[in-house]
Amino acid sequence: MPELDLQISVEDGGWPDEAVLTSLASRVLGAAADYLAREEEQPFPKMAPELSLVFTNDDSIQEINAEWRGMDKPTNVLSFPAFPLEPGGMPGPMLGDIVVARETVEREAVDLDKTFDDHLTHLLVHGFLHLFGYDHLEKDEAEEMEALETRILASLGLSDPYAGQDPLM
Numbered sequence: 001m002p003e004l005d006l007q008i009s010v011e012d013g014g015w016p017d018e019a020v021l022t023s024l025a026s027r028v029l030g031a032a033a034d035y036l037a038r039e040e041e042q043p044f045p046k047m048a049p050e051l052s053l054v055f056t057n058d059d060s061i062q063e064i065n066a067e068w069r070g071m072d073k074p075t076n077v078l079s080f081p082a083f084p085l086e087p088g089g090m091p092g093p094m095l096g097d098i099v100v101a102r103e104t105v106e107r108e109a110v111d112l113d114k115t116f117d118d119h120l121t122h123l124l125v126h127g128f129l130h131l132f133g134y135d136h137l138e139k140d141e142a143e144e145m146e147a148l149e150t151r152i153l154a155s156l157g158l159s160d161p162y163a164g165q166d167p168l169m
Helices: 018-039 058-069 102-111 116-131 139-155
Strands: 006-012 049-056 077-081 094-101
Touching: 006 018, 018 049, 018 116, 018 139, 049 116, 058 077, 058 094, 058 102, 077 116, 094 102, 094 116, 102 116, 116 139
Parallel strands: 006 049, 049 094
Antiparallel strands: 077 094
16 A cells, blocks of 8 residues: 655644544545555555645635635635646655635535535545546546546445536536
8 A cells, every 4th residue: 555644734623633634534545545556556656755634714725726726715625736747647755735624525515415524535535636637627537537536435435426416527
């Protein structure tokens, strides 16, 4: 199983304890890395690549979203790869950053009738795949990324989050 060097920052007091988030992220992202390496033949560097996780709030992610994507609204998760990477390419020593907004995750979990942890798990996998060059801008890319997310989530015992929906674009 590929190793990851997780660096976690909790910027909002409403999140679970940092130790709980570290445990969840380690389990989820470890499973995602293992799946990518085993099933997608994704290479990983010998030294564990660093991945920064920022657990923040809607106000903070809205500022980031406005600055980096020109979208002045909160969102659930943002990913910032350290280096451009195509799926299957060798990552460098730093994978990048994943930023997650607590209030949006909470609202969406309620709307989707999911637990907070299950929805957060999905968003961590989604953000992680973006760091490896997966995207959902085009229909074929969205179908590939969503299928991969679904298989990784199934390996974690979670159901298909896209069942009955058209691919995201």
